[in-house]
Amino acid sequence: MKIRYMLLHAYGMGGTIRTVISQANAMASLGHEAEIVSVVRRRDEPQFAIDPRVSLTTLADQRDGVPEDGLGRRAWRRIRGKIVPHGEFAARYFTEAVERAAIGYVASLRDGVLVTTRPALNLIAARRGHKSVVRVAQEHMSLDAYREGVRHDIARYYGAFDAIAVLTRTNLREFRRLFPRGPIMRIPNAVEAGDGRHSSGRNPVVAAAGRLVAQKGFDMLIPAFAQVARRHPEWRLRVFGTGPKKAALAALIEEHGLGDHVTLMGRSTTLQDELADASVYALSSRFEGLPMVMIEAMTHALPVVAFDCPTGPADVLTHGRDGLLVPPGDVDALAAALDRLVADRDLRVRMGAAAAATAADYAPEVVMPLWEHLFEELLAGAPVGGSRWA
Known part of the structure; x- marks a missing residue:
C-alpha cells in the first residue's frame, strides 16, 4: 500500500x-x-x-x-x-x-x-x-x-x-x-527502548528534556529543584534541549544560586545514555500531548515526577506505582515529590521497575x-x- x-x-x-x-x-x-x-x-x-x-x-x-x-x-x-x-x-x-x-x-x-x-x-x-x-x-x-x-x-x-x-x-x-x-x-x-539499559538508581541526577520554551515549565522546575538541592546538595539537575528561553533559564539558575547544581545541557546525541545514567525523570510541562521523552526515560527504569497537566502524564502514569503526579503549576508540590524520590533509593528502584513495565505498552x-x-x-x-x- x-x-x-x-x-x-x-x-x-x-x-x-x-x-x-x-x-x-x-x-x-x-x-x-x-x-x-x-x-x-x-x-x-x-x-x-x-x-x-x-x-x-x-x-x-x-x-x-x-x-x-x-x-x-x-x-x-x-x-x-x-x-x-x-x-x-x-x-x-x-x-x-x-x-x-x-x-x-x-x-x-x-x-x-x-x-x-x-x-x-x-x-x-x-x-x-x-x-x-x-x-x-x-x-x-x-x-x-x-x-x-x-x-x-x-x-x-x-x-x-x-x-x-x-x-x-x-x-x-x-x-x-x-x-x-x-x-x-x-x-x-511508539517509543524505542534504545539499548534497554536500566538505571541503577544510584547516580544523584534528575533528568529533564524538551524545548526550552514556556510550555515545558522549566521555569518552575528550577525553583522546585532549588528546594531539593538545599536538603540534598549532592544531587544535580540536567536539562536537555535548546530553545528561546535559554538565557532566561540561565538567569533563573543564577538567581537561585544553582550554578553548581543545575546544568542546561543543550541538545544531546546520547540522550538515551544520559537517561540511563540518571535516577529520576522530571516533567514540569504546562500542557502535553503524549510526553515521548518521559516514556523513553521510563524504558530505562526511571521513576517520574510530573505535573498532572492537561493530557499526557496521567494517561501514562499511575500515581504511586511508576511515578508521582502533583497538581499543575504547584512548585512546592513538585519539590516535595522530587524530594521523596531523591531521599529513598528503594522507592526509586521499585517505581523505576514499574515504569519500565508501563513503557513496554508503547x-x-x-x-x-x-x-x-x-x-x-x-x-x-x-x-x-x-x-x-x-
Whole structure:
C-alpha cells in the first residue's frame, strides 16, 4: 500500500517529526510504499534517520531564506490564510506561497493513504483532499491546547476524515464529544527502548528534556529543584534541549544560586545514555500531548515526577506505582515529590521497575501493527472505530 506522511518541516527537530519519521520507516520495513512530504525545508539534511526505502519530497525549499513579507503577504497573515487559521501555532510558516503549495499537492492526489500531522495540514486535507484518497488526521496535542479559532475549524471540518487518530484516552474523549459517530481511535506513539539499559538508581541526577520554551515549565522546575538541592546538595539537575528561553533559564539558575547544581545541557546525541545514567525523570510541562521523552526515560527504569497537566502524564502514569503526579503549576508540590524520590533509593528502584513495565505498552512491535491494520481496513472500505481502538 502507498502511504504518504505530510509534515510541516521534516528536516526539523521535535517529537512529532521523530514519531512520524519512525512510522514511515516502520511501514517501509513492512514492505509498503512510504513517502514523507515536507511542506518546507530549511536544512540540508534531516535531523532524524530516514530509511532509504522512504522517499522524501519537499514542497517549498527555504534553505536560501524566507522572503520578507510584502504588503500582500502581511495582509494574508493578518486576515488569515486561505485555510490555515491565524491562531494555529505554526501559522507563521504558512505564507501565501507555502499554503498554496500544500493545497496544490493535497488536491493533486488520487490514491493511497494521506496522513497529515497537525491542524494546519489536517484542515488542508479535510477541505481540499479528494475522496478517492484515504485521509487520516493525526492529532499530537490536546484539543484544549489549541486556540478557539483552531478548535472551531476542527469541529467544522474534521468530519471529512476517514479516521482521526489521537494519542491518549483523554484525547479520545475530547474528540468523541465533537464527533460522537466519527471514526476516532487512540493509537499512541511508539517509543524505542534504545539499548534497554536500566538505571541503577544510584547516580544523584534528575533528568529533564524538551524545548526550552514556556510550555515545558522549566521555569518552575528550577525553583522546585532549588528546594531539593538545599536538603540534598549532592544531587544535580540536567536539562536537555535548546530553545528561546535559554538565557532566561540561565538567569533563573543564577538567581537561585544553582550554578553548581543545575546544568542546561543543550541538545544531546546520547540522550538515551544520559537517561540511563540518571535516577529520576522530571516533567514540569504546562500542557502535553503524549510526553515521548518521559516514556523513553521510563524504558530505562526511571521513576517520574510530573505535573498532572492537561493530557499526557496521567494517561501514562499511575500515581504511586511508576511515578508521582502533583497538581499543575504547584512548585512546592513538585519539590516535595522530587524530594521523596531523591531521599529513598528503594522507592526509586521499585517505581523505576514499574515504569519500565508501563513503557513496554508503547514499544514499536505493539504500536506499529495497529497503524498497518488501520490502513488496511480503511483501504478495504471497512468500518473502523469502536471499543477496539479505545
